[in-house]
Amino acid sequence: MEKQGIRQRVNGFKAWAVAAGLKKDDAPDLALIFSERRAVAAGVFTTNKVKAAPVIVSQERINRKYARAILANAGCANACTGRQGLEAARGTTDLVARHLNIPAEEILVASTGVIGQLPNMQLFEKALPGLVDKLSPDGIPHVARAIMTTDSFPKMVFYPEKAGGTAYGILGIAKGAGMIMPNMATMLSFILTDIQIDHESLRSALGDCVKSTFNRITVDGDTSTNDTVFVLANGMAGNQSPTERDLAGFREGLQFVMGELARMIVKDGEGATKVIRIEVKGAHSASDAENAARAVANSSLVKTAFYGQDPNWGRIMAGLGRAGIRMQEEEVDIWIDEVQIVGGGLGKGFEAEQKAAQKMTNREFSVVIDLHQGLFQDAIITCDLTHDYVSINAHYRT
């Protein structure tokens, strides 16, 4: 049950994953998470106007505030599939409902994979009995693996906490890799906890944490049609109704789990070799800080320079200049980690650039930009743009 000191289970949750044949390579692609008790549930979803069928179905169901299970698959996004796609998404949960003897309305659903293909219902029908039979408290790592598409490693984070002296856990998994510039949520992430908590506290904690974690990363500036984050709290830790302090502890844990998962998603961005934190401070407004960081984090020229370990600060300046923010070129300072490469809008010279290039050989580094226009700051985590990104995406479907 415990591997390498990381806990991989939470009281009252069972899970498993099987190879249903939705992926082309016989890898596990169909996953189920089941809560022994009805769990308080909250979710956030893509802001893309083109929403996948499972997003539409789950958005309806999450309004009930409770859920018993999450059915997830890779290999088929069930997006741009119209009325038939919606019927298929509901149909798969009907099958699960029958096997588990729970209402279909309490089953959330999430899909990832190629857009524009209907899921093959026969594959679901054939695989589901075996999947339900194998549900196990140790099954979450299998789910983390099954929802991978172009991800190169599974993403799982555990955080132990106490509420009123009672121990509980927060276990999160996620998949990422491509089409990542979440505008409200990110690809897929499921977070399970056994804390007893009311729906409003859970919903607001999720909303706040999404803003500072999944909504602050970018791989390629594209927002998926399927982005989904679910958090399920089944109350099986048996804590008393949480105090303000307990809630603060829970938020801190949730923030940690989601923040780590977000960082893992960037680290595993398609073709990425580096994780870069773009930090903007001294902005005139909160939106200026965010827009400046996003303009730099999404610039293809900046991202290829990161790949080349080239402290090409001119591209960063050009990115800031088109961000639509209040700025004075001659007041901008830029650092790579603690090495200043721009002071007052001007380069700090060859030696500074050499030192910065050295920092850029690391797998993770920061770009810190001080605009000197005000008191607002923000940060976006991005990755480099590499040959492998092009290889992966030029031939993804073939």
Next chain:
Amino acid sequence: MEKQGIRQRVNGFKAWAVAAGLKKDDAPDLALIFSERRAVAAGVFTTNKVKAAPVIVSQERINRKYARAILANAGCANACTGRQGLEAARGTTDLVARHLNIPAEEILVASTGVIGQLPNMQLFEKALPGLVDKLSPDGIPHVARAIMTTDSFPKMVFYPEKAGGTAYGILGIAKGAGMIMPNMATMLSFILTDIQIDHESLRSALGDCVKSTFNRITVDGDTSTNDTVFVLANGMAGNQSPTERDLAGFREGLQFVMGELARMIVKDGEGATKVIRIEVKGAHSASDAENAARAVANSSLVKTAFYGQDPNWGRIMAGLGRAGIRMQEEEVDIWIDEVQIVGGGLGKGFEAEQKAAQKMTNREFSVVIDLHQGLFQDAIITCDLTHDYVSINAHYRT
């Protein structure tokens, strides 16, 4: 003087280019265009808030409405160079003014190359006498070559026209390649004509043509600090004051020249193997049409799919969905050239995709999107995102 049937000179303009040592490889990098008569002049410049010194200097000077010369260099953008950069930009034109015996205020200046380095004035001083001596009516092609950076071919277009029975020509040159998503102009383009025309007609023709040509292309979504378009009309064709009809003819010619140059810039986009016209129709508003076309044209996922010749329409749908436009997924139709791949938001099946993939093997093709939301349309010309784009930009400075 005439090569391959394309005229490469315009009455009264002389030009030449030399290797001043600003580029690393001994290639021509310093160019001068000189008009025997003072020419009516108009210009459009980058909207990037970080503006290169030559942009700032030329913006001041273009307000005088007349110019005698354009000094252009590659190898050094003279951007992010502060007060010293401005002094250098003015200083180089002072040198030219002395050699040509004309006012420095009538010399426009444009630079392209690496951001953040000051131009080496000694190189200018050494090269200018030889450059001025060699000025020739046949020198424009040399200028087109000298302003190239990562461009793989020089870009020149000629258009012959008549005004009131008098023949005149419009000769345009441009450089492009990277940092191309002009927001007001594009990298560098100089357009020379011997028509006699008033300043207001010239200025408004330039402004209108820029909107539908250079402002409708994208290579990588980045807007340069140095984007500049100049048009100089020296009146040496000797036509009478142009009539409305003559002006319409001139606009048509200017539109042709700038449109062809813009298309050449995309064709020669860094690493590009394909030119793709993204056409959006049936949009609810003009801005919806433009935003939809730009979202698709700038999507890294769409551009890599073009490279892979993969009619991955799901990525196009996802791009539309995050464009912030009015749309109904189930009303979207998409074609690759004349092959419909999406009807009513749904894929048209394997056979249609195979036919579309065949179209995508061509060097140029169109994506036509009908949103069925209204009467507005727009088009953006883009290129694919390739391994070579990454190679070129990861190691541009090294």
